[in-house]
Amino acid sequence: MAKHRKSRRKLFASWAATVASVAFLATPANASEADDTLRLAWGGGAGPLETANVYFTNSRTGIWLAMNVWDALVYRNPETMQYEPLLAEGWQQIDDLTLEFKLRQGVKFHNGEAFNANDVVATINWAVDPASGVLKARETAWIDRAEKVDDNTVRIISKKVFPVALDYLTTLPIYPDEYMAAAGRDGMAANPVGTGPYKVAKLDPTREYHLQVNPDYSWGSPKQTPKIGNVIIREIQDLQTQVAELVSGGIDLSADIQSDQAAQLKNMSGLTVTTGETMRISYLGLDATGRSGDKYLSNVRQAINLGFNREAYRKALFGDSARNIHVSCYPSQFGCDDTNAVRYEYDPEKAKKLLADAGFADGIELSLFTVPAVWVDPMVADLAKIGITLKVNAMPWGSLSPKITSGEVPILADNHGSYSINDASASIGYFFGGGPNDYSRDAEVTQWLAEAEATMDPEARKALYAKAIAKVTSQAYHVPMSSHVRHYVHSDKLAMKPSGDEILRLFEYSWSK
């Protein structure tokens, strides 16, 4: 399997080299600047956005569309990671369960409908109603209801104390209540309507979206008034096709390009590669309870951690823009402090000794599960040196997911983007909070994490996460690997900057002078 992947990568790399050499015959057309239209492709590898009604998708491109077409009550500044007023002009915590928002006045939806408290109450109450079938259960599970106080004031009442409420509210776009009632779920998918900096002018589901600047977007939003008038987004699943479109000038931007191809495209005239670190992290989840049926794994977790050369892995895959991590969370997240983490620096000799002490001096074979997009070859090679043979089972997410849920997977190699939530509850809580992805099932850790999500006291939360981090790293429940980077390959006529949450903020982009 690994050999097959390697040869395929080689083949693609050689093709990309051919394209690059042929491309010297051509220069990207960059016609886009002339007609003030940014052309970009997304969906590389992952496939197309399933619907433009963004409450019915968990795709990353759905988050991107939502950011540009809709607004939420609160905005998280991608540089400072501070919360700023968006559709709400201010808020206050009335009690542990109640947040009150004063709403902005003078905001209009793309169809001319005026924004007011009814829209917020209708959207939130619809989103939390299980009968609506929305796929944002993770983002809305904490909300009990929304209540209108007056035309410009709403209250959001939590089911329980929820310290991350503001962060989650940044992910919930507000829909126009009257249009939503008339158009329904399918109508909103066919003709999306928001208040955001861009409006959807035309769409061909799963193929193409045409956005136009919202001329009414001048009410002082912390998102900026767009500088580029039009955007055409194309769904192109094949990465090599995206590369060809970039090189031929068919598109101006792709955020899907892999490191090896980005390195080749960096030297091409007319193209620029902008690289930014993201919240996404790589990790190995190790079955610590024997649910998968593997009897030996629990004895060799520390050896796996010591036998993996994370420094070489990071450099080879992500370069200097990424960083090694020693706990499975992203450093900017609240509560992700690795001061108390047990660090496993690369030490193959010590790893071999631990294996020998565990009775595996002659080596051991373990099964690793992953999706084909995750590159596990360096891990396989590193562990082979200390006597651990990894049998790699690569399969599509649709087949892997049920195996994870039912606990059949002894070692999972995966990455996790925390749904762009800047809080350790979305990473440490996700991995060790007792859910299906919790391979450790450590009752003490689960209890601490539950407490951390049930108090509004920031210092108490930090202390609880610190305790959890100390325990999960000392027990080596995971192999934290590296943060990720995203490469934005774009026309050198386009000025853009990346953000840690991996969200394309098209309204910030401009044509460079």
Place this chain on the structure above:
Amino acid sequence: MLQYIARQTVSAVFILLVVSIAAFSISHLAGDPAAVIAGENPSAEQIEQIRKTYGFDRPLYQQYLSWMGGALRFDFGTSYHYHQPVATMIAERLPVTLVLGLTSITFALMLALPLGVIAGVWPNSLIDRIALTIAVVGQAVPTFWLSLMLISFLAVGYGLLPVSGSSSWLHYVMPTIALGYYALPTLMRVTRAGMIEVLATDYIRAARAKGLLETQVLVKHALRNAIVPVVSLASVQFGMMLGGSVIVETIFAIQGIGWLGYDAVLRVDLPVVQAVVLVVAAFFIVLTWAADVVNAILDPRIRLS
């Protein structure tokens, strides 16, 4: 003739029934659909709820009968991933694949028939060697590689054609060449072999002895008989193009039915997988049926066999 058509029709319906049972059963072996629909981080209660809501807790034969009942009304259920009626998704994507399939098979036949005839008339000549070289290369070159090379030179290198998409006829040129070239060698070889065999028969010698023009001998007498297996083969190739164009559709970002099936397999989107298999199989069976009928018209001996 009517009896022959009726016999072929019964056989086609039976094959379709077997395919439908196989498609339904095999796709249910791919994993627990309730866990797939539930997405990441579901609780056991959520999975159980989904199982009941979608009827996955019913016996498999009951699920099959209700699915087949819907399929007969062109209702294939709702996609787990896209949350759209599967029939609508297929209706949106089928025209793209049909256009691509038709242009590709036309491209293949337009090259294969003349080349095959010429090679058959002058076997072992230079032109025959050239035709055979084209065939060998066509069989040896993987479709994905040819697609990438076409993009490299025609789109990236010389900017003559758009790289990907399906919004104009220009977008279909490279996919047509890539897909059509795959079918070309077999069609050409069969035409050539048929021509060589027919040209050696007594009735061709008799036709020439009667003083008919060589074009009349070749087109009216030789090609008409040599083309019988080509018709069957072309219909099979066309059917294969409908279901097997996934690579070309993915590379050229043409989201037809082949891509839809591939995407659905990756996402374990069972209603879409089942519907795509059934629709492609139905096309395949109808095409084969039509080829049998056309052949029976061309060669009356077939009806009696």
